[in-house]
Ligand SMILES: NC(=O)N[C@@H](CC(=O)O)C(=O)O
Ligand SMILES: [Zn+2]
């Protein structure tokens with residue numbers, strides 16, 4: 001049995017840091033564990049210009065604990081009428097690492113998102129030329145499509161076509177939740193990859209309704225049936241470089257979650273690595289954790305691997321029931337539970 005693991009410092013390829021006080025409250029949970037993170041642009045207003053990306057990066061860096069060496073990688077938010085020049089400028093100025101497709105109204109702060117994929121074809125063309133990745137929240141939004149089918153339908157209706165029409169475009173299918181998504185990613189070329197969250201590896205849809213409604217297990221894409229969770233676990237721990245770490249840590253204040261219309265999002269940043277270690281341990285695949293957490297992501301993005309290391313030990317970590325922030329509380333993933341792994345710096 002492995003009780004101690006030293007791995008390259010991981011990166012988080014899907015993070016919501018928010019802004020203002022919330023940013024200051026949450027950023028160091030991510031910066032403490034990860035070397036770099038892909039910063040999602042779904043602020044109000046969204047990050048749609050190079051200047052906004054630069055300013056947001058400055059605000060993040062100002063909020064990071066000075067003892068930490070953390071690099072935020074910025075993402076532009078695609079809208080129906082975005083000028084393709086923003087792609088080239090954002091890349092040339094070293095501001096944007098990727099651009100994000102939110103289908104309009106698919107998730108938190110996506111109302112300014114894309115209403116029809118054809119509207120951004122000129123932008124996708126430019127992205128393919130510039131070799132800058134497209135990150136995708138992959139769900140259709142029509143009210144006649146069941147919420148549990150929205151990811152699979154997105155592959156059929158949108159993503160399959162985009163992959164065909166832009167064969168050289170790098171695409172990350174974010175936070176995948178279905179066996180259909182796993183199969184799709186495996187069936188495509190090396191320019192298509194996916195991120196997998198710790199929570200989708202751990203919960204199925206029962207967790208949202210266990211003995212009553214559980215708003216802290218509600219996120220988008222919504223957790224699916226057990227068969228899908230098992231497919232995700234197999235993909236993540238398989239050693240395939242098409243699947244890598246992206247927590248989708250998505251903090252919302254407790255009052256925004258415990259509400260008549262509660263927000264989607266799970267705050268998993270405080271113990272993200274310990275959470276992934278739990279899954280890889282249960283799947284007898286701890287030897288595959290470093291590839292998933294620290295190697296496949298940077299290779300896909302064409303970035304160097306981190307040089308420094310972290311240590312994971314089989315030692316209990318107590319997750320608090322709730323975290324006090326400046327103005328509110330937040331309930332973390334695994335609240336009140338004990339995890340069997342503890343992370344520290346090498
Ligand atoms: N995952 C979520 O449930 N919520 C995210 C948005 C997203 O990643 O879709 C958020 O910004 O709160
Ligand atoms: Zn999303």
Ligand SMILES: [Zn+2]
Pocket residue numbers: 014015016040248250
């Ligand atoms: Zn997200």
